[in-house]
Amino acid sequence: MVIKSIQTNYHSYLSGIKGDIDPIIKTMRNQNGERWRGKAWKGPVKTVSGYFKQAKLLKGISWTTLPIIGPIAAGVTAGNYAQWPLWIGILAALALMIIIYYLLVQAYIHKMAAIGQPEFHVEAFKAKRPREYEQVWAPFVKKDDFTFEGLYNLVNAVFSQHDQDPSSVAYVVAYSQSQHDFMQTSIAELKSTITEQEAAIATLKDELVESDSAVYTLTKVLKAITENQYRYVNDALAFTDLDFISGFSLYRQEGNTLKLMMDKGTTGKKRDLDLESDQDFAAVAAAKDMMGQAYSNNPYPGRHVVAFRMDMLEEETWVWCFHFDDDDERALSLILDNDIIESRQIRRVIHAFCLTIQKRMLSQKEVDLDAGAQ
Structure with a gap:
């Protein structure tokens, strides 16, 4: 028992x-x-x-x-x-x-x-x-x-x-x-x-390598953004400072024409674009999209152009184009692949800087007009 x-x-x-x-x-x-x-x-x-x-x-x-x-x-x-x-x-x-x-x-x-x-x-x-x-x-x-x-x-x-x-x-x-x-x-x-x-x-080793690469890329982007903020405070910020992602070209819409305002890190083949006849250009497709979606094309093998529309002050419309190569992993991950950060956020950063520069341009224009009136 x-x-x-x-x-x-x-x-x-x-x-x-x-x-x-x-x-x-x-x-x-x-x-x-x-x-x-x-x-x-x-x-x-x-x-x-x-x-x-x-x-x-x-x-x-x-x-x-x-x-x-x-x-x-x-x-x-x-x-x-x-x-x-x-x-x-x-x-x-x-x-x-x-x-x-x-x-x-x-x-x-x-x-x-x-x-x-x-x-x-x-x-x-x-x-x-x-x-x-x-x-x-x-x-x-x-x-x-x-x-x-x-x-x-x-x-x-x-x-x-x-x-x-x-x-x-x-x-x-x-x-x-x-x-x-x-x-x-x-x-x-x-x-x-x-x-x-x-x-x-x-698996953790692979993730660590990817994480280190992502942190390095974002650190460089953040450093460039911070420098540009200081340049703005010191009245030195210019369009040429906005190449921290890739080379670029910038257009302003005037009627049915996209006028080239600035380019850096491109082939240098400068010309304005017609919204009716230049249908194969990503910049033209982007200019017609009121939602500001990104459009891409390959002007030649190994080269990418990603364009998006920006609604600016004074009811102006600008179009920004990123230019980069297939082997530019940093630009690919930030602009096309959404690997590190959603590409829309990168576009918003560029848009914000462009608005900042345009605002200063408009203020300077008013000062010049006032000085001319006197």
Whole structure:
């Protein structure tokens, strides 16, 4: 009866908890000693991206695009807040984004420290709830050969022969067999885990290379944008400063003609375009699109032209054309492929700078007219 009671109470209890506790202990052992703060700071990225996709507010923007939003907003609102230095708007937007993201990181860390959450990480758990870890979980993590599955198998082997002497050969054989089976299962699981981890490491290496390239590209773009903001503040910003993405040509619509205003980094074959006869040009197609969509063509093999319409001050219409080659991976990723940032956002940056320059041109024109009137 005593054996029956023990088997009923403890054996069934182990059967119930081994499937719940062992995965937690295994996860803790696998994560033990890993760095977790980097994961905490990266964790909310997918969440933020998910919010953007669900709300359909800002499709296709990678987390690395956030540093550009400030300068874009500063450029777009330049007409209403021209008396404010642009760098104030940039710093304010950047500070707000950092605060919001910091709060998201703290919420993510809270999930990482909660057992049962998909985001759980044992090192975050140690940092946030050290007493609970040391008192409850540390002994299981440190003793890496113990599992409740193994304990269950041991108890099962013992009590399945309760009608025999525990010191008998049958008992020893049953115990040894259960341990052998358990070890074979553990070896198979470890081999599977190693294969999965090797594949994950290879994937992470590829992602790291892509991430480094993306960060480098966006850093160069952000640096150029920042320099142009300072050039604007110092009244030195010109169209020639807007080649930080690729070479370009710029047109202004006058009736049925696109007048070439400026080009840089092109073949230098300058001419105006007729909206009726030059139908094969991307700039002509873009000028006719009131929605400002981008149009592309290949003037010759290996060369791309991407054009889009810009609605300017004084009801003027300008058309901007990017010029770049097939081997220009930076321009391809920013303008055509949407790999790093949605290409529409790059077009908005250019549009904002053009509005800024046009506003200064109009102001100078008024000054010149006033001076002439005197």
